[in-house]
Amino acid sequence: MAKQLEKKHPLAIRWLHWINFPLLTLMIWSGILIYWANQVYGIKIFGYELFHFFPAWFYEFLGVPFRLAEGLQLHFFFMWFFLINGIIYVTYLIFSGEWRAILPVPGSLKRAALVTLHDLHIVKKLPAQGKYNDAQRIAYTGVILMGAAAVVTGLAIYKPLQLSWLTALLGGYEWARWQHFWLMIAFVGFFAVHVAQVALAGWSNFRSMIMGYETVDIETKIPASSLNETEGATTV
Amino acid sequence: MSEQEKKSTEIESQVLIEKVREIELAKQKAETSDLQNLVRDNTARILNEKRELGTSLSDDEAKREMSRRSRRSFLIGGATALAGIFGWRLLPDETKQNLYRRAFEFNERVSQIFYSPKRLAPEFPREFAGARVNGMEGLSGEFNLADWRLRVGGLANRSEDLILTLDDIKALPRTEMTTELKCIEGWSIVCNWTGARFSDFIAAYQPKTRNGNAPDAVNNPENLLPYVSMITPDADYYVGMDMPSILHPQTLLAYEMNGAPLTPEHGAPLRLATATKYGIKQIKRIGRIDFTDERPKDFWAERGYDWYAGH
Incomplete structure (x- = not known):
């Protein structure tokens, strides 16, 4: 059967993605080193603390x-x-047109729900998609917004006097700190799901984030997964 | 069965077949249009996402091309990752400490570019004020409140220290503020402070200037010496402050907290209270103040913290 190489990830995206990994890890790690000095957050229900960040x-x-x-x-x-x-990543997304692959549209929510039902093996059909399915689009756009929010909340607690308007906008110093902390937890949550999905999607998908390409059968004008006839694995 | 009957049965069955065909076709049509709708109702289509497909290759060619590209990418990626990890690990601790210190100083310059003395920290209603004790460095030695004097160095037209009493400070305009104190550990607390603005202290006890003229903190703050050093009487705790933060209207030489004279653990008789810095800079029990050209030593900066530590 004839094959084609499909370019999945541009060089810039691959470098920026992999550079971000140790950087975000270091930001989270150093954030935990700082948080230890005043560990005040937990998950409370009716005043009873179910989980404290973090246990000894x-x-x-x-x-x-x-x-x-x-x-x-x-x-x-x-x-x-x-x-x-x-x-650089966001600038590249805008000017290269790569945003077309990761931005959700209003209809994405419905399709993302279907993707989730498919991944949970509740429905067989998978909605049509491009490089990423709609759940991925929401997740990847969301994580960029989380990055921006981490910078904004970080600035609010870093310069609470010079940027007091920003700190006030976020509800004050204590709230901005709380938001900054929960964004970190959300990053960890994203990371856990992301890694699990990559593991499920398989080697070829993972490899494409490193070398950029995946092999596709030439007859497939539309990728098999988007025709929904088979239970194609979602790519992550 | 007559010829006629046969014919009519044939026609009937043909009509039936036609009908079945029509139904099947309609079904197929519906399915394809469903499919088309499904494809059209697709985020990638809506946003006009393009695929980038290469030329047609045989299985072997595709495999070879993929291996070639994989090898290249994994080698470059792996080498970069190893260089990063080992490069960082092999960096001596001293080099890293220098790097961090220079990063703090870089951040300080960026902060100062955007710094405006006109921006104020929010003030809170007086009844929000609380208290929390933290940091006893410089407060442990023998200390007699009655013997306390403030020594001031680096003043204009005098070579020896100026020696002041608490009443001298209290004679300056009395200023009160209720601001949120932020500890570098992460917590914060609203406190009410009463004292003399540091800028009023400078106006009253003129420090040396760069050009030797009288200081003018309002119109020519650059002419003031750039730093202020403050030390506890036992010299165990010491902080350095930059002049812009010293001149900020929310920087006080405080002698009262929450409406009462400072208690020993909060820095009696005189401490720094400022909305411009973390608590580590808000030195308790000030023994001496020096106006200086050189960046003063700072207790926590010597222990790896940011010298500037500014909000």
Whole structure:
């Protein structure tokens, strides 16, 4: 059967994606080193705390205690690279037209729900899609917005006097700090789902994020998965 | 069965077949239009996402091309990752500490570019004020409140220290503010402070200037020496402040907290209270103040924290 190489991910996207991985990891890690010094958040229901961020064993296991200075050093050094990488990424998305592959439209919500039902093996049909399905579009656009929100809430607690209007807009210093913390938790949640989906999608999909290409059968004008006849695996 | 009957049965069955065919066709049509609708009702179509497909290749060619490209990418990616990880690990601690310090100083310059003394921290109703004790460095030694004097160095037209009493400070315009104190650990608390604005202190006790003229904090703040050093009487705790933060209207030499004279653990008799910096800069029990050209040493900066630590 004749084959074609399909370019899935431009070089810039691949580099920016993989550079972002250690940068975001370092921002989260240093954030936890800082948070340890005043660990106040938890999940509470009717005043009863179900889970405290974080349990002692977590800190002990990762060797977090008494590293506030180091956390601040890392956080306020790598923040620049995280910010610059993010700005280049968004700029590239806009000017290369790659935004067409990751932006959701109003109808995406319905299709994303169908994708989710498909992934949970409740329905067999998968809605038509381009490079990414609609659940991915929402997730990938969402995580960019989360990145922007992390910068904005971070600035609000970094410069609460000079940017007091921003801090006030977010509900004050304490609330901005709370938002900054929960964005970190959301990043960790995104990461967990992302990695699980990549693992399910398989090697060829993972490899395409490194080398850019995937092989497709030439007869398939529209990818088999978008014809919905088979239970094609969703690509992540 | 007559010829006629036969014919009519034939026609009937043909009509039936036609009908079945029509139904089947309609079904197929419906299915294809469903399919088309499904394809058309597709985010990729709506946003005009394009696919980038290469030329037709045989299985072997495709495999070879993919291996070639994979090898290249994995080698470059792997080498970059290893260089990053080992490069960072091999970097001596001292180099890293220098790097972090320079990053803090870079951030400080960026902060100062955007700094405006006109921007104020929000003030809160007086009844929001609370108290939290943290940081006893410089407060542990023997200390007699009655013997306390403030020594001031770096003033204009004098070589020896100026020695002031608390009453001298209280004689300056009395200013009150209720602001949120932020600890570098992450917590914050609203406190009410009463004291003399540092800018009023500078107006009253003129520090040295760069050009030797009288200081004018309002019209020519650049002429003031760029730093202020503050040290506890036992010299165990010390902070450095930049002049713009010192001149900020919400920077006080405070002698009262929440409407009462400072208690020892909050820095009696005189401490710095400022909305421009983290708590680590808001030195308690000030023993001496120096106006200086050189960046003053700072207790927490020596321990890896940001010297500027400014909001």
